[in-house]
Amino acid sequence: SSQCATGSNLAELPPHFTSMKNSSSRPTQSSMEIQIHCPAPATKLPRKVCAPEEVTLLLRILALLLLLLVVMSIATTSMDDERLRSWRFRPREDDDDSMAYQPPADLMHNMSDGELFQRAMDVSQLSRHRLGMVPKIAFMFLTKGALPLSPLWEKYFAGHSGLYSIYIHPRPSYHADNASSSVFYRRQIPSKVVNWGSLSLVDAERRLLANALLDLSNERFVLLSESCIPLFNFSFTYQHLMSSRYSFVDAFDEPGPAARGRYQPKLAPEINVTEWRKGAQWFEASRQVAVIVVNETHYYAKFDELRDVIEISSYNWGNLIFYHYIPTILTIKAPHLIANRTLTWAYWTGGPHPETFGKDDVSDGFLRKINQEKNCSYNDQPSTVCYLFARKFAPSALEPLLKLAPTSLGFG
Structure with a gap:
């Protein structure tokens, strides 16, 4: 680096600079560069003003750069919009400014799981389209067939269109016959055979998450079965989930044959025994956590490799x-994002399945007692609301549930 020439340090300049100052000839290109970049002395040296043609050139360069940025922005937007349209998304006609999009009403498609998962990841990257959207809860029902408790859920969802x-x-062989006025009308996704407890059940959960991720407005994701019921009204549930900093995924580490005892050394080095966890199947996840579950393939491959080769007691691993x-x-991958508990209550008495409750079991006291027997935390603060849903309820429980819903559940 060099100093600028002033009256006090002019003698220190190299000879060719000194001679240039004393010369009466036209300044050279080098002298012009020095005078442009150095602060002009107050008395000794005149201030150099850029020529009009130089200013014009700089303005043209700036204009070209701005034009290039605009073109790139338009091209990116067009590509994103075209990708959304090619996936059968359509813009909301009443919300052009927010660039909001909605998925088609018909959820059926012919994508493979791999294509579906990739599409869900691609759509999730278009986060700018979520600006201005009202966040929704995705209710994902993993069922054997019909929803015998659907009349209760119809009352639960009534009046909250656009929020779920x-x-x-x-x-796959089941075809729903819901009325066009039902909230369940045409909400079936392409499915595959699920065997209880196997990795195919995990596949179904990921399939539900991926289809729900295609709707950019879905912010929270709840996994339910046909035997689940809500314990609070929709408004309370919506506020509770949207205000939570965590996803409600059950994950605990405990000794014994039913937890750490199921860890297999062949899972190493990908998964160590200290990382091995167990938890309830029924979860609630944020969009961020849903993306992690759908996008994960590294550990899935290891589970898939071992699912048919290890046996424990009378159960296949x-x-x-x-x-x-x-x-x-x-x-x-995300321990800081989960609450390490489930929001779905069940009563376990031993064996592979929880207790099922029928018509004679349901009462106001029974429903209220579910959230009175346990304390938990919510956003790192003590809470008495530990469960928003409960299972397992038989079809015969529908009649008393409908009668009790207005007073015990807060809706209907």
Whole structure:
């Protein structure tokens, strides 16, 4: 670096600079550069003013740069819009400024799971389109077929259109016959055969998440079964989920044959025993966590490799995977994002399935007692609301549930 020439340091300049100052000839290009970049002395040296043609050139360069940025922005927007349209998304006619998009009413498609998962990831990257959208809860029903408690859910969703979306994954052979006025009308997604407890059950959960991720406005994702019921009205549930800093995924580490005892050394080095977790199947996830579950392939491949080759007691190890897969991968990849508890209550008395409740079991006291027996935390603060949903309820429980809904559940 060099100093600027002033009256006090002119003698220190190299000879050719000194001679240039004393010369009466026209300044050279080098002298012009020095005078342009150095502050002009107050008395000794005149201030150099850029020639008009130089100013014009600089302005043209700036204009070209701005034009290039505009063109790139338009091109990117057009590409994003074209990708959305090619996936059968359509812009909301009443919200052009927000560039908001809605998925088609018909959820059926012919994509493979791999194509679906990739599309869900691509859509999730278009986060700028979510500006101005009202966030929704995606209710994902993993079922064997019909929804026998659907009349209760119809009352639960009534009056809250635009704040929720519904996705149903039944057996492939099942075809719903819901009335066009039903909230469940045409909400079935392409499904595959699910065997209880196997990795195919995890596949179905990921399939539900991926289809729900295609709707950019879905912000929270709840996994439910046909035997689940809500314990509060929709407004309370919506506020509780949207205000939460965490996803409600059950993930715990405990000794014993039913938890750490199921860890297999062949899972190493990808998964160590200290990372092995167990948890309830039924979860609630933020969009960020849903993306992690759908996008994860590294650990999935390891689970897939072992599901048919290891047996524990009378159970095939593969039939126990669904208790461990999501709790384990989220403990590894996003432990700070989960609350380590589920929002879905169930009553376990031993055995592979929880207790089922029928007509004679349902009462106001029974429903209220669910949230009175346990304390938990919500956003790192003590809370008495630990469960928003409950299972398992038989079809015969529908009649008393409908009668009790206005007083015990807060809707209907």
